[in-house]
Amino acid sequence: MRFLRLVLVLVLFLPEWLGAQSFYAVRRERSVIGSLGLGTATYYGELANPGDYLDAKPAVNIGMQYFLNNRISIRSDLTWFQIEGNDAKADDASRVRRNLSFTSNNIELNAMGSINLAPHGQRYYQRPRLNFYATAGVGMLYSNPKAEYQGEKYALQPLQTEGVKYSKFNFVIPYGLGTRIMLNPFTNLVFEGIFRLTFTDYLDDVSTVHLGSAAFSDPIAAALSDRRPELGLPEVAPGTQRGNPDKNDSYMILQAKLEFYIPDDVFWNSNSKLYRSKRKAYYKRRR
Numbered sequence: 001m002r003f004l005r006l007v008l009v010l011v012l013f014l015p016e017w018l019g020a021q022s023f024y025a026v027r028r029e030r031s032v033i034g035s036l037g038l039g040t041a042t043y044y045g046e047l048a049n050p051g052d053y054l055d056a057k058p059a060v061n062i063g064m065q066y067f068l069n070n071r072i073s074i075r076s077d078l079t080w081f082q083i084e085g086n087d088a089k090a091d092d093a094s095r096v097r098r099n100l101s102f103t104s105n106n107i108e109l110n111a112m113g114s115i116n117l118a119p120h121g122q123r124y125y126q127r128p129r130l131n132f133y134a135t136a137g138v139g140m141l142y143s144n145p146k147a148e149y150q151g152e153k154y155a156l157q158p159l160q161t162e163g164v165k166y167s168k169f170n171f172v173i174p175y176g177l178g179t180r181i182m183l184n185p186f187t188n189l190v191f192e193g194i195f196r197l198t199f200t201d202y203l204d205d206v207s208t209v210h211l212g213s214a215a216f217s218d219p220i221a222a223a224l225s226d227r228r229p230e231l232g233l234p235e236v237a238p239g240t241q242r243g244n245p246d247k248n249d250s251y252m253i254l255q256a257k258l259e260f261y262i263p264d265d266v267f268w269n270s271n272s273k274l275y276r277s278k279r280k281a282y283y284k285r286r287r
Contacts, residue, residue, distance in 0.1 A: 030124045030261035035077075035190070037061035039255025046206040046243040047085025047100060050092075057082040059253050070119040075135070079108045083251055085204050098242075099227040102145040102156065102204045108196070110174050112137025124261050125185040136175035141198065144168055145205045147224055156205035159221040162242060163211050166202040173197040176252075180259070188259040195252045203249035212238035 040056035048055065059081035067073040086101040114135040120127040146153045157168055178192030201207040213235060216222035226235050 030186070030263050031066060032262045032264070033065040033067075033073075033188075033259050034262050035061070035063040035065065035257045035259045037063070037079075037190075037255040037257035039253055041081035041083055041106075041251055041253050043083035043085060043203065043249065043251045045085060045201070045204045045249035047087060047102060047204045049090050054254075055084075057084060059255060061253075061255055061257065063257075065114075065259070067120065070121070071116045073114045073116070074111070075114060075137075076109070076111050079110075079253065081106050081108070081251075081253060083203065097228060097231065097233060099231055100147075100204075100206055100242075101227075102147050102206075103153075104143050104145045104203065106144075107142045108139050108172065108174075110137055110139030110172070112139075112174060114178075116180075127182060129182045131180045133178050133180065134176075135178065135192075135194065136173070139172045139174050139196070141170050141172045141196075142168055143170070143203050145203065147205070149220065149224055154220060154224060156224065157202075159218065159224060161205055161221055161225040162208050163215065164202070164208065166200065170198055170200040172199070186261050190257040190259055191255075192257065193252065193254045196250055198248050198250055201243065201245055201248045203251070206243040207245045208243060210236050210238060210240045210242050212236075214238075 037060070039059045039061065040054070041059040042053070042055045042057070059079060061077055061079045063075055063077035065073050065075035082103065082105055084101075084103040087095045087098045088101065090096055112135045114133045117132040118128045145156045147156055148154075157166065174194045174196050176192060176194030178190055178194075181189045183189055210226055213222040213226065215238070216225065223229075229235060
């Protein structure tokens with residue numbers, strides 16, 4: 001929670017602080033872009049309600065970006081987000097009787113490339129006031145689905161509720177679109193939606209068939225593999241379909257981000273006269 005409060009303070013007050021800087025600071029070249037973002041995460045899988053295309057769960061993002069030329073940039077983002085699914089909220093009665101659920105705190109680290117619709121100028125402050133971009137790349141996801149049972153939360157991956165040993169780490173392919181709005185010479189406001197294609201069907205711990213309680217030596221694993229008895233229903237027969245292994249799980253993150261241009265001398269020293277000399281205030285007329 002402290003981290004979330006810090007991000008909120010930065011998002012609210014950083015643009016004002018940067019905008020209040022002397023315009024002579026423009027003479028310092030700024031090639032690297034830092035970003036902070038807040039948004040929502042939506043999961044798509046066996047425990048999602050098919051009619052719910054947006055299930056807002058919190059997401060927090062930090063990132064860095066570097067422009068290779070006036071249209072193409074490379075970026076890396078670190079994102080923490082939550083996802084969940086619950087059969088009790090489904091419209092399908094058979095889903096309600098299945099009675100499975102999960103929640104998960106996740107971390108994603110990615111590397112992506114972006115292509116901007118409009119080109120930037122020679123200097124960072126000569127960028128368009130409004131621009132659109134497409135982005136795609138590759139990422140690594142850590143996920144740890146849990147379920148609540150009798151007032152306690154249990155990590156599902158170690159229990160192997162379907163007899164499958166799957167990994168908490170998986171590759172993802174992020175791709176999406178975004179809009180960048182220039183707030184002042186030093187900051188942008190960004191809105192973007194990025195879908196994640198995954199290579200696992202176990203973000204929710206549900207994929208194949210029921211094994212039956214006799215297949216488990218751990219009573220917690222047996223109880224969480226088939227939760228129909230909690231509703232007063234009989235256990236299902238071994239081999240009964242539990243999920244859909246033909247389609248992997250996926251998720252989407254919608255977020256608003258604040259981008260800020262970082263002076264190059266934060267990362268390396270520049271001895272160029274361009275950066276050491278005082279630039280005149282007429283730079284706006286040269287845009």
